[in-house]
Amino acid sequence: xxxxxxxxxxxxxxxxxxxxxxxxxxxxxxxxxxxxxxxxxxxxxxxxxxxxxxxxxxxxxxxxxxxxxxxxxxxxxxxxxxxxxxxxxxxxxxxxxxxxxxxxxxxxxxxxxxxxxxxxxxxxxxxxxxxxxxxxxxxxxxxxxxxxxxxxxxxxxxxxxxxxxxxxxxxxxxxxxxxxxxxxxxxxxxxxxxxxxxxxxxxxxxxxxxxxxxxxxxxxxxxxxxxxxxxxxxxxxxxxxxxxxxxxxxxxxxxxxxxxxx
Numbered sequence: 001x002x003x004x005x006x007x008x009x010x011x012x013x014x015x016x017x018x019x020x021x022x023x024x025x026x027x028x029x030x031x032x033x034x035x036x037x038x039x040x041x042x043x044x045x046x047x048x049x050x051x052x053x054x055x056x057x058x059x060x061x062x063x064x065x066x067x068x069x070x071x072x073x074x075x076x077x078x079x080x081x082x083x084x085x086x087x088x089x090x091x092x093x094x095x096x097x098x099x100x101x102x103x104x105x106x107x108x109x110x111x112x113x114x115x116x117x118x119x120x121x122x123x124x125x126x127x128x129x130x131x132x133x134x135x136x137x138x139x140x141x142x143x144x145x146x147x148x149x150x151x152x153x154x155x156x157x158x159x160x161x162x163x164x165x166x167x168x169x170x171x172x173x174x175x176x177x178x179x180x181x182x183x184x185x186x187x188x189x190x191x192x193x194x195x196x197x198x199x200x201x202x203x204x205x206x207x208x209x210x211x212x213x214x215x216x217x218x219x220x221x222x223x224x225x226x227x228x229x230x231x232x233x234x235x236x237x238x239x240x241x242x243x244x245x246x247x248x249x250x251x252x253x254x255x256x257x258x259x260x261x262x
Contacts, residue, residue, distance in 0.1 A: 014039060015047050019071070022057060027064035075132060084217055085117050087250050088208065091243050092119045092219060098239060101223040106142040107216070108150070109134070111162045113143045121223060135197065138178055139167040141205035142218045145191035148182045149207050149215035155182065170196045190240045191218075192233060195225055202228045204236050206244035211252030219243065 018033055025032070030048065034041040048065055051057035055070030085105065092103045096119040105117035112134040137143030137158050147155050164173045172178045185191040193203035205220035221236050222228070 011047075014043070015051065018044065018047055019051065019056060019067075022065055023067055023071075026066035027060050027062075028066075029064045033065075084208070084251065088217070088219065088247050089117065091247050091250070092117065095119075095219070095221065095239065095243055096121070099221050099236065101221050101228060104142060104220045104222060106135075106140075106146075106218055106220070108137065108143070108146050108154075111137065111158050113137050113140055113146070116217075136162065136165065136167060138162070138164045139171045139193070139197040141191040141193035141203040141220050141222075144182060144185055144193075145205040145207050145218045146215055148185035148191060149209075155179070167197050168195055168199050170194050172196065188237075189244065190237050193220075193222075194230075200225050202230075202233060204233050204240055206240035207248075208244065208251065209248040209253040211254075213253055216251070219247070 014037070017037055018039075021033060021036060022028055030041055030044050033039075033048075034044045037044065048057060048059075052059060052065075052068070055068045057065050057071075058068040059065050084107070088105055092105060096103045100122055102121040103119040104115050106113045106115050108114075113136070115131050115133045115135075118131055135143065137147060147158065159175050159178070164171070164175065164178055166173050172181055189206065191205045193201070193205070195202060197203075201222060202225040203220045203222040205218045207215055208217040208219060210216040219240075221240065
């Protein structure tokens, strides 16, 4: 029996499981939550009632549940507390002004990419994304550039546990081809998403290293492929390398071989 199963408090485990399901499927009803969790409806209802009273969950007029403002407040404080986000923010804003496109900041969280900051495009047509959103690693430029500088163990964990599902027509689904792409990304200092995660969206991402020279995050320039053409992406690669170095140095990185040349 694992340490987790020995030390875990069942009521808290159930409540957190239900809260995570609401986050992923909101709005959602008691019956659906009961079926997914295999917990009796009366127990689910009591947990939900507690979460509602504490402000973590709210109930719609139709009886379904969604996340409450308390959860947003805590999440916002956690994100604002990240030195990475605060340090990178002015550079991301500069990059958005220079390109006019949406800029994302993301980190690897277990086997997912999670967006922790975003500077919205000032164009009429833009991509849809939210801070806190999770995405597959293999199909995003953010994910590929982070994995390219990560250990082989982490790479193999992603391939084994998450797989390489086809998200769009250009998604890399072959493990050997994916490993080769990561080596290319590592050598060139940036990663591309050639409509691999979403049809009609093209992205280019650069790595961010911490004071130990370790990969800690990535940022990307993203936009509709009708505007962010392959030619435009190639124009952005020098900007990506420049800001990769600037942000990494701001975080204390002094490893010239790590920070891409600007």
